[in-house]
Amino acid sequence: MMKTTNKIRVLIAKPGLDGHDKGAKIVALALRDAGMEVIYSGLHQTLDQIIETAIQETVDVIGLSIMSGAHLPICEKLVAMMKENGLDDVRLSVGGVIPYQDIPKLEKMGVAAIFPGGSSFKEIVAGMNQLFD
């Protein structure tokens, strides 16, 4: 039938109580401008809500924005939940306040792309695209 078309679908979510989402919204815009379909789930998402949204929206990537310092436990738990829920093929990326010494730990957990504070839009878009090369 029709020719297949591929569009990267990204869920941008903010887990937990941290209430600053300007960064998440701006990243969502940058990804839109790079031709991606961005589902923005808003603030204060529980991990259950993030998993359910990722299932119902069939996203290719979950992008978390975390400023609270809780990126290690959150990512560890979410990676486990993604496996339990059949989302093994969905990539996880995280941005926000991420100290450089934590990057190897996140990579080891299986976080596919990490964008610490100071990452440019160009780097974020390129990093996201690279996941699907």
Next chain:
Amino acid sequence: MPNADDIRSGNKLAGARLIQLIEKSDPNGFKLLKELYPDSGNAFIIGITGSPGVGKSTLIDGLIEAFRKMDFKVAVICVDPTSPFSGGAILGDRIRMQRHVTDKGVFIRSMASRGHKGGLSRTTKDCSVVLDAMGYDIIIIESVGAGQAEFDIIKIAHSIGVVSIPGAGDGIQAVKAGILETANIFIVNKSDRPDADATVESLKMMLNMRFSSQTEWLPRIYKTNALDKTGITIVAKAFLSHLKFMRQNDEWTRKRNELERLYFQSLLEDLVMEKVLEFMAVSKEVEAAIKSIGSHETDPISAAEQIADKILGF
């Protein structure tokens, strides 16, 4: 690859993945869709349309709650526009409904319009078939923030709710042809604002000017305030009354047949168009025609007529 039995049993992961295959125009998606088609046709499909910012998503959030209290399983498809510049999209309707996301009886899917005109995406109908086969009793489809001429929703939904807000246009807006004619239920949202009653009055005036008969559903008008949930349960019940009315008047069968026909027609148009475009991409005649138009030997109208006759075999 999702399988048909998982989808029939309502497995969300499988259903969502089938929707993705269909959106990607993957042949496996259409194969599964054909298999599942006989399992569809049970859901009541409600279309919600209206200008951007009138509160469609927030209203739907309230409708989900009302229908869940009546024990219906509810699926929602929210369509947002694709950027004509980048091809990307921000799909943000579900922010208003996110409290329902972990409810087992609720499924919310966002879709980008992907260049399709008419207020929906090309595959919105296909996706409603999937959700129907998954066993959702009610499917709510939210169109993109519509102007006066986005009508695709009436090709899919059994019942249409048009949402407006106080102060948006005077009497002449209300009698214009267009989206207002499509409504079975009018919702004047943000009704805590001034002029809500005047808006209701001008809608009533418009309805009174229409010819109507005993067997025809008379559109109803409701004031709501979706933010604090005022009036939402009544609107939910009004949609169910419309369904009941259609069932009692044979309108239901007529409407369903009509929607099936429109679905078939749009699929046929897509398939034919695709074949035509394929032909045009490789045809020597098209190439020659373009050349002769460029040198002003032929006018574009005659050239287009000749090629069209050639493609259609006349």
